[in-house]
Amino acid sequence: MSANATRANAMPAGGFPTSKVLWSVVGWLVVFVFFFPVLWMWLEALKTEPQAASSPPTVFFVPTLLEFQEVMSGDFPPFFINSAIASVGSTLLVLVLGLPAAYALAIRPVKRTQDVLFFFISTRFLPFAASLVPLYLLARDLHLLDNIIALTLIYTTINLPLGVWLLRSFLLEIPHDLFEAAQVDGASFLTELVRIVVPLIAPGIAATSLICLIFSWNEFFYAVNFTSSVAATAPVFLVGFISGRGLFYAKLAAAATLASLPVLLAGWIAQKQLIRGLTMGAVK
Incomplete structure (x- = not known):
């Protein structure tokens, strides 16, 4: 009872x-x-500049797309395109370079594999400021300052260690018997990658791609130091709304909303693959 x-x-x-x-x-x-x-931020983007700057904040207002129109009619599109080129290009390079490296470390390890893994991940411990001067001098000597190619290569070097580490962890979940059977049938390295690795760790590849894409899209430190106008990215463009004349809240919110849409859409479209990829190996 x-x-x-x-x-x-x-x-x-x-x-x-x-x-x-x-x-x-x-x-x-x-x-x-x-x-x-x-x-x-979304609500501020739908206000006029006086409404966004009012104190106390304006709660009830008539939404307007005026600030979006001004941002799009200004200099925003080239910055947006630069961000897309650098982010997508570096992500593709990470996959092209990282997948074979992860395959070698996971499927065909050697005596110094652990040392190589530690070297890969240790590069992430280096502060960005410590590598700024050497990279800047190198880009200057190669005439790559304010060049989208330099920014793409820098983003690749930043994300490659993380990409290799993640892809290796996904590859470790594939039974070695599959590779042994493929080698018995005479499959080449490229055949193993295309027909075995890519289909089986597709969620992991999607998760790695999305993480690298987000890191590259949001990167500001190298973008503001290596570019000025031609190759500047969306984060650099957003800083332009903070000036001595004041802070343009509505325009900044509208530009930030537009700059965040690609990452939000990519995350929403790939959310199932992302969850599957990040949970690979969690359940035995």
Whole structure:
């Protein structure tokens, strides 16, 4: 009788446990806290400049796309295109260079494999500021300053260690018997990559690509130091709204919204592949 009473107290009239309802509320509150800055940015982008700069903030307003039109009619498109070229180009290079390297480290390891892995990941420990001067002098001597090719190569070197590390972890989940059977049938290295590796770790490749794409798209430090106008990217463009004349909140919000759309869309389209890729090997 007492057990039934305890169970009845824990279950509200709707039939859901009280603790589950509370955890759901807490979870939605956490989501709202993290999502609120993005929501506020979107709302600011739909205001006029006086409304966005008003204090206290304007809560009720008539939405307008005027700031989006001004941003798109200005200099934003070339910066956007530069970001797309550098991000997509570096991501493709990471996959082209990282997949064979990850294959060698995971499927055909040698005596110094662990040392190579440590070297790859240790390059991520180097502060960006420490490599700025050598890379800047090298780009200057090669006449690659303010050049989208230099930025693409820099982003590739930044993301390649992480890409190799992630791809190797995915490759370790493939049974070695598949590779042995393919080698018995006379399959070449390229055949193994195309017919075995790529289909089996496609979610992992998608997850690695999206992570590298996000890192490249959001990178600011090298972009602001290696470019001036021709090869400048979207993050550099956004800083231009902060000037001595003040901060243009509405235009900045509109430009930031446009700059964030590709990454948001890519994440939304590849969300299933991303979740599958990041959870590969989590369950044996």
